[in-house]
Amino acid sequence: MTTLFRFACWLLLVLGLPGSLRAQAPLTPAQYQQDFDYFWTTIRDNYCYFDKKQTDWPRVRELYEAQLPGISTRAQFVRLLENALNELYDNHASLSTNLPDSRRLVPTGTDVWARFEQGKPVVVAVRPGFGAERVGLRPGMELVAINKVPVDQAIAPLLGRSLKTVDAAARTLALNLALAGDHRTPRQLTVRTRGRLRNLYPDAPTAQLEHIRYAGLLESRQLGTVGYIRINNSLGNNRLIAAFDSTLDALAGTSGLILDLRETPSGGNTTVARAIMGRFLTQEQPYQRHEFPAEERQFGIRRSTLEIVSPRLRPYTRPLVVLVGPWTSSMGEGITIGFDALGRATIIGTEMARLNGAVTSFRLPNSTFGFNIPTERLYHVNGQPRENFVPAVRIAPDPQGTTDTALAGALQRLQVPARR
Known part of the structure; x- marks a missing residue:
């Protein structure tokens, strides 16, 4: 088999692979910078709800561009963009990929909806047929902790760093992102109901939100x-x-x-x-x-x-x-x-x-x-x-x-x- 023939076979094999497999080579710092510039500029020019937000988008660039020199892997870059996108506190804005410890999408990957009422985080709806309902979570229950972390502490990392003011919409989405959990960590929700604390485990014995199936369309x-x-x-x-x-x-x-x-x-x-x-x-x-x-x-x-x-x-x-x-x-x-x-x-x-x-x-x-x-x-x-x-x-x-x-x-x- 000639060297030229071997090369031709290799080229055909590589070109036949899906793009996601062909593009596994690490990106250069310049490529990460180019992607970040495209991401930030595209959102600046096309996102249509800035007037409803407390987001300082130029400040987002300062905050996250400063982290680029430390980025050397795809996973690190995904996390950086997830955090930058979270500054919009918009659950209709998302990446087309995720990491095992990425937050589930709201509302697709959630089984409970909550909001702050008189300063307290309260369940307002539970998704029928999923884990939260199965373990007894009900509307009206007060949320005390998520995975043993008090609610205010659990939502703090999910609030944007660029916000001029942390408004009610930002707090509500952060609360529901915290309740959604990530793709690998079973949730423990501590609630107060009828004056008593209860621990509920909506992902036991299995995380239904990771394997949603329907009998038909x-x-x-x-x-x-x-x-x-x-x-x-x-x-x-x-x-x-x-x-x-x-x-x-x-x-x-x-x-x-x-x-x-x-x-x-x-x-x-x-x-x-x-x-x-x-x-x-x-x-x-x-x-x-x-x-x-x-x-x-x-x-x-x-x-x-x-x-x-x-x-x-x-x-x-x-x-x-x-x-x-x-x-x-x-x-x-x-x-x-x-x-x-x-x-x-x-x-x-x-x-x-x-x-x-x-x-x-x-x-x-x-x-x-x-x-x-x-x-x-x-x-x-x-x-x-x-x-x-x-x-x-x-x-x-x-x-x-x-x-x-x-x-x-x-x-x-x-x-x-x-x-x-």
Whole structure:
């Protein structure tokens, strides 16, 4: 075998490898600097929610660029960018990669939602079917410690170092990041309930949040005369369109329908969203407004658009209720405000994930991963920011966890009384 032939075989093998395997050679200091410059500048020019933040983005550059001389591995660089991105305290901004000890994504990788009430960290929602619910965590419980660390100390490392003021939004996200935990450390949550302390272990015997599985793209059933469809976190899967169509056709004879979007934390795409909404319309209508701040920032010309949804075959015209909660996220939130704008559904539940805008993905020029940030502001057609929308009918979760109060409320609205 000639040397030239061996080289040709080696070249073909290398070129055939995935990019992530071909790019394992360590980067040079100049390449890390180039990637950091691209990261910082791209966010400066395209992130569209700086006006809502206490973030000093030039200060972020000073803080994290000073750490670059000590960066020599991919893992170190990932951690540096994670920390820099955390300065935005925006759970719709993320890297496309993670480390074993990276925080789980909020809300996709969480099973509990909490906020500060009168200065105390309190559970406001628990994700059905996951570890936190299984071990007895319930709304109303006060959080005392996370992995034996008092809550205030646990959230301190998750608060940005550049913030002019640590506002309520920053503290809330830091609290929920701390509760989400990382990808390898089992959580111990210490709570106070009825005057007593309890230790709960939501990742024992296994961390369900690391291995989330669903029986299908959706599930459905008939509850008396009412149809019920729950989307199982599949709004980004185009196969959901056919599955939804056939399911809705099977429920065509019902007196009303409940569309449950409470398990859609990973977002989705507008093709699936418009396909779902289109099955409930008989004429074209706008469902969402977009704004593009980067264009206005660059040229001084404001740009906004209305997105239209068109009717599809066999529209379902009976009453519709949409159920939402903290794990209704991104595209789930878009469908919700869409149905509200279309005047086609009653929205029942609690506040949603409140994710900011629509994201765009960018890729670093030398590293093998990218990052995602909100670049478009999204609004209800009435001008209300999507992240501020709350249901017309607000129903709090059952603090005992024995009754699905939102579902019960929806059924009460839709059930047809039996004829005497």
